[in-house]
Structures are given as C-alpha cells and as structure tokens.
Amino acid sequence: MATTTGYAGKRHAKWLAAAAAVPIMTFPAQAPAQAAAAPISMLPENARVLTLSLLPGGNDDDLRGEVCSGGRTCSSVPYPYLLRAEGVELLDQAIRQPLPTPEQPHQIVFGYSQGARVAADWIAQHAGTEDAPSPEHLSFVLIGNPGRKYGGAHVGWGQTVPDSDYQILDVARQYDMAADMPDRFNLLALANVLAGFMFIHADYEEVDLYDPRNYVWKEGNTTYVFIPTENLPLLEPLRWLGLTGIADALNGPLKAIVEDAYDRSYLPAEPGLPSEPEPEPEPEPEPEEPQTDPEPEGETAPLTSVQSLTIDEDDQGSVPEEATSDQQAAEDQQAAEETQEPEEAQEPEEAQEPEEAAEEAEEAAEPEAEEAEAPEAEEAEEAQEDPEDSSGTDDTPAQDSSSGDSSGGDE
Numbered sequence: 001m002a003t004t005t006g007y008a009g010k011r012h013a014k015w016l017a018a019a020a021a022v023p024i025m026t027f028p029a030q031a032p033a034q035a036a037a038a039p040i041s042m043l044p045e046n047a048r049v050l051t052l053s054l055l056p057g058g059n060d061d062d063l064r065g066e067v068c069s070g071g072r073t074c075s076s077v078p079y080p081y082l083l084r085a086e087g088v089e090l091l092d093q094a095i096r097q098p099l100p101t102p103e104q105p106h107q108i109v110f111g112y113s114q115g116a117r118v119a120a121d122w123i124a125q126h127a128g129t130e131d132a133p134s135p136e137h138l139s140f141v142l143i144g145n146p147g148r149k150y151g152g153a154h155v156g157w158g159q160t161v162p163d164s165d166y167q168i169l170d171v172a173r174q175y176d177m178a179a180d181m182p183d184r185f186n187l188l189a190l191a192n193v194l195a196g197f198m199f200i201h202a203d204y205e206e207v208d209l210y211d212p213r214n215y216v217w218k219e220g221n222t223t224y225v226f227i228p229t230e231n232l233p234l235l236e237p238l239r240w241l242g243l244t245g246i247a248d249a250l251n252g253p254l255k256a257i258v259e260d261a262y263d264r265s266y267l268p269a270e271p272g273l274p275s276e277p278e279p280e281p282e283p284e285p286e287p288e289e290p291q292t293d294p295e296p297e298g299e300t301a302p303l304t305s306v307q308s309l310t311i312d313e314d315d316q317g318s319v320p321e322e323a324t325s326d327q328q329a330a331e332d333q334q335a336a337e338e339t340q341e342p343e344e345a346q347e348p349e350e351a352q353e354p355e356e357a358a359e360e361a362e363e364a365a366e367p368e369a370e371e372a373e374a375p376e377a378e379e380a381e382e383a384q385e386d387p388e389d390s391s392g393t394d395d396t397p398a399q400d401s402s403s404g405d406s407s408g409g410d411e
Contacts, residue, residue, distance in 0.1 A: 048073055050109050151181050171225040173207065181193065
C-alpha cells in the first residue's frame with residue numbers, strides 16, 4: 001500500500017491511522033530539565049532495525065531514511081495498532097530472533113507513534129531481566145512518541161518511557177499533537193495542534209536529525225531531539241488556498257499566543273548538538289623520591305657503639321639519662337610536698353615571746369658557766385690539799401709586795 005500511493009496519499013493515510021492513537025484530552029507537560037553537555041552517538045553502524053511503523057509496510061523513509069542506511073537493514077514488525085499488549089509480544093519475538101550475521105551484533109527498535117508506545121511497553125516489561133538483550137546490542141529510536149517525557153500526549157496518564165540502561169533517541173516535531181501537547185486551557189493552541197496532528201505528526205520524512213537548528217540534549221540514557229516548526233499548522237489551509245501573504249502576516253502574532261500554552265524551559269539555551277566536553281587535564285606526575293639502597297645490618301652496630309660512646313663521654317660519672325630524669329622527677333615531687341606543708345609550723349618559731357627567748361638563752365648559758373667554774377673548783381681543792389706548797393708559793397709574792405710597799409714608804 002505504501003509503495004503504490006503517492007506522497008500526499010501516504011500522508012493522508014498516516015493521519016487516519018494516527019487519529020486512533022492520540023486522545024483529544026490534553027495534560028500539562030512535566031517539569032523542565034537541564035540540558036546535558038555530553039556528545040551523542042545517533043545511530044550505531046551495522047545493525048538490524050525492527051520498525052514499528054505508523055502504517056503497515058514500514059517506515060524506512062522517515063528521518064530521510066537515515067535509520068535504514070549506513071549498513072543498517074530494516075525489517076517491519078507487523079502489530080495490531082490498537083492492541084499494544086499483543087504488539088509487545090510480537091516485538092519481543094522479533095528481538096530474540098537470531099541475528100543474520102555476526103557482523104551485525106546490534107539491533108535498533110524504530111517506533112513511530114503507537115509503535116513508540118509498544119517499544120516503551122517492552123522496555124517496561126523486559127529491561128533489566130536476566131534474559132533481556134544487553135544494552136550494548138540493543139537501542140531504540142522513537143518518533144512522534146505520545147509517551148515523550150516533555151509534551152507527550154499520554155504523560156498525564158502516567159504512560160511515559162521508563163528509564164533503563166538502553167540508549168534511546170526520542171525525536172519530536174514542534175506542534176506535533178502526539179509529542180508536543182500544549183496547555184488544554186489555551187483554545188488557540190489546541191486548534192493549532194489539531195491541525196498539527198494532520199500536517200506535523202504524519203510528516204517525519206523530511207526531518208533532518210543533524211540540522212543545526214534542532215535542539216538536542218541528553219538526560220541519562222535518553223537523547224532528546226526537538227525539531228522547530230516555523231509556520232503554525234493552523235494557517236496551513238490558507239497557504240493551500242494561495243493566501244500565503246495573509247498566512248505570513250498572521251503567523252507571528254498568533255504564534256506568540258500559541259507559545260504561551262507551552263513550557264519550553266526544558267530546552268537548551270541554544271540549538272545544535274551538544275558540544276563535546278573538554279578533556280580533563282592529566283594529573284601532573286608526582287616527583288619521584290630518590291631511591292636509596294637499604295643499609296646492611298652489619299653497619300648499624302658501629303653506629304650504635306658511637307652513640308653509646310658519645311653518651312659516656314658527655315655523662316661521665318653521672319647516672320644514665322633515664323635515671324637522671326627519674327631523680328629529677330623525685331626531687332620535683334619532694335619540693336612540691338615541702339611547699340604544701342602548712343606554714344603554721346613555722347609561725348610559732350617566728351612568734352616566740354621575749355620570756356621564752358630569755359629562758360632559752362639562760363639554759364644555753366648554764367653549761368658554759370658550769371664549764372668555766374669547774375677549773376676554779378679544782379684549783380681550790382688542790383690548794384686545800386697542799387697548804388705548804390700554797391704558802392711557799394705565796395711568800396714570794398708577799399715579800400715582793402711588802403718590799404714594794406716599803407720602798408714606796410721610803411720614798
């Protein structure tokens with residue numbers, strides 16, 4: 001069917017098929033996130049691509065055929081459009097099919113619109129299980145995703161793409177009703193995305209992934225691509241009627257009103273691919289310490305003897321340093337004890353009365369007096385025992401004294 005119809009007919013068929021997937025009820029987008037600065041690898045080479053298309057027959061030509069080129073071969077996985085649970089089973093069977101050649105170890109699941117929801121359900125059920133394919137060999141590309149974290153039409157129902165170890169490329173066009181839903185209270189914005197459901201959601205063939213006007217950022221393992229739309233799809237019928245001038249004149253004012261229904265704070269400040277991070281500077285090598293050969297054990301003995309000799313020369317006749325320190329500690333302790341003695345013991349000596357001092361002086365003088373009287377007593381006793389000697393001895397001085405007296409009288 002897709003190969004026999006023209007481009008306009010194909011877009012019309014996509015619009016009819018997508019109408020069953022996106023509800024008219026809208027919900028506000030989730031909180032914004034910050035842009036990442038890490039580079040992205042869009043598509044791995046040499047991979048088998050399993051397409052879950054918006055229409056039967058595959059979506060090989062979407063994104064300018066980029067996904068199904070460069071050594072990547074695409075094969076369609078048919079699934080019932082309104083039965084996502086059955087679609088998950090069919091996708092799981094296709095993923096577990098043996099790879100055709102070892103040169104293609106990688107697989108890509110390419111989900112468009114409801115096909116993106118089937119891929120998200122498979123991730124929720126199988127990611128992290130023991131029998132799931134390795135994240136090194138499986139990745140996902142989602143376009144027109146109703147479960148897109150920012151602006152997806154199913155976000156209000158909690159149907160978003162879960163976080164996992166698989167790399168995901170999520171592409172959305174501005175004013176795509178499935179992936180860029182506005183605030184439902186802005187009626188002009190709602191009318192615009194209804195027109196965008198026909199003119200934007202069903203048209204991803206000419207989307208260039210590497211257009212520098214795209215906003216690209218990465219969160220975790222998911223790389224988001226936001227494709228700007230210059231003209232409001234609401235004014236597209238005027239252009240079909242040849243009223244391009246009127247459409248251009250209305251586009252600016254109406255677009256400002258429509259954008260009031262969106263929270264674009266999640267977008268990076270500037271469009272384009274994330275810049276590659278600057279390589280971290282290599283740490284400066286630490287200076288190597290000079291290596292010294294270990295001294296033999298025999299050379300330590302002279303050093304010990306020299307040290308002991310030095311100690312003996314400095315401390316001849318003295319106790320060792322340890323003993324000196326012990327003695328010094330004992331002296332310090334004794335001095336501390338002496339200083340702690342009560343001063344009252346010294347006060348009585350200083351405060352003695354005069355009478356007590358005189359008595360002590362007399363007591364001290366008595367032995368001296370006794371010692372002085374002892375020789376005199378002995379001489380008296382000797383004189384009594386030998387009167388003759390004492391008289392003989394006394395005559396001479398008496399005579400002398402008498403003679404002296406007489407001589408004095410003569411004079």
